[in-house]
Amino acid sequence: EVQVVASGGDLVRPGGSLRLSCAASAFDDIYWVRQAAGKGLEWVSLIEAPGDTYYAQSVKGRFTISRDSSRPYFYLQMNSLRPDDTAVYFCGKGVSGHWAIETWGQGTPVTVSS
Amino acid sequence: QSVLTQPPSLSGAPGQRVTISCTGSSSNIGGGYDVHWYHQIAETTPQLLIYGNSHRPSEVPDRISASKSGTSASLVITGLQSDDEGIYYCQSFDDSLRGVVFGGGTKLTVL
Numbered sequence: 001e002v003q004v005v006a007s008g009g010d011l012v013r014p015g016g017s018l019r020l021s022c023a024a025s026a027f028d029d030i031y032w033v034r035q036a037a038g039k040g041l042e043w044v045s046l047i048e049a050p051g052d053t054y055y056a057q058s059v060k061g062r063f064t065i066s067r068d069s070s071r072p073y074f075y076l077q078m079n080s081l082r083p084d085d086t087a088v089y090f091c092g093k094g095v096s097g098h099w100a101i102e103t104w105g106q107g108t109p110v111t112v113s114s
Numbered sequence: 115q116s117v118l119t120q121p122p123s124l125s126g127a128p129g130q131r132v133t134i135s136c137t138g139s140s141s142n143i144g145g146g147y148d149v150h151w152y153h154q155i156a157e158t159t160p161q162l163l164i165y166g167n168s169h170r171p172s173e174v175p176d177r178i179s180a181s182k183s184g185t186s187a188s189l190v191i192t193g194l195q196s197d198d199e200g201i202y203y204c205q206s207f208d209d210s211l212r213g214v215v216f217g218g219g220t221k222l223t224v225l
Contacts, residue, residue, distance in 0.1 A: 035157060040116070041203050043214035054213050090159065099207045099214055100150035100165040103220070107159070 004030070006091040009108030016081050018109060022091030023075040029094030030074045031101050032065065033088035034110075044089070045076060046099075059085075081112045117142060118204050118217035125223040126194045134189040134220045136204030142215060144185035147207040151180055151189045154219075161203040163202075164189065196224050 008020040022030060032044040043064040046054040049092040053065050056086040074091065088107035116127060119137040126132040143149055151164040162171055164180040167187065177192045187206075191198055204217040 033216075037157075040201075040219040041152070041154070041160065041205075041216045043205075043216060046214060056213055057211065060164045088157070095150075095162070098148055098150065098165050100148070100162060100205065101152075101160075102162055102165070102171070104159045104161075 001062040004091050004103055004105035006089060006105045006108040009089060009110045011111045011113065012081055013085060013114050014081060014112055016066050016112070017077070017079045018081065018110060020078065020089055020091075020110070021069060022076075022105065024072040024074060024091075024093055026095070027067070029071050029099075030065075030067070031092045031094060032076050033091045033092060033104075034085075034099070035107070036084075036087040039087075042087070046094075047074060048094075057091075078110070083112050086112045088112060116218040117211070117215040118205060119204060119206055120202075120217040120220045122218070123221045123223065125225055127225045128194055128196065130194045131190065131192045132194060132222065134191075134202050134204075134222070136187045136189070136217050138187075138206060138215075139187050140185060141210040142185075142206045142208040143182065143187060146210050149180070149182050149187035149207070150205045152203045152205065153198075153200050154203065158205075160192055160203065198222060199224050 005023045061071035062080045089109045093103040139172040154161040167182040201219045
């Protein structure tokens with residue numbers, strides 16, 4: 001069974017940094033999507049299987065998506081965090097050949113507050 | 115304001131048919147990018163319902179279908195059931211933003 005497991009969420013002060021991890025089953029397209037309390041889904045970042053990366057405008061220049069070269073672990077390095085980055089962060093595995101998320105992991109909560 | 119526009123809410127009685135619309139533009143849906151649909155219950159993990167405009171994963175029942183035309187897409191649910199309640203999101207790719215975009219979500223209530 002394909003699984004993706006997100007971890008690393010925490011409480012962090014504004015301006016701080018945090019790294020989220022996503023353990024997957026293979027080197028597939030991996031997405032990060034976040035959801036603030038009571039709000040809709042917001043795409044954050046994508047790393048495609050060949051290695052191309054994409055970012056939402058709201059996080060470009062502050063967040064970096066990457067992956068481990070030896071095992072299917074993926075990371076979202078989040079710097080210069082702001083209160084509006086507070087959300088549950090989901091990682092998900094993409095559908096091969098489509099920009100769609102086939103398997104979602106449980107979310108990991110990030111709170112940015114002083 | 116979401117790049118893809120969905121009605122905020124819809125309702126229907128058990129057994130009825132409902133259609134959820136998703137309107138985009140020439141830089142996403144109208145530009146040939148596929149539309150995908152998700153169902154989420156109470157901010158739990160979303161479930162993929164439709165990918166590639168009209169393809170259903172094997173675990174999704176065939177009373178759920180979708181289509182795309184021009185700059186819009188639609189999700190149709192027939193034989194409405196209580197466990198269809200929740201929020202439905204459409205999603206595509208936007209060429210101008212060079213990224214994935216979601217609709218704002220449609221809350222479906224089964225009366």
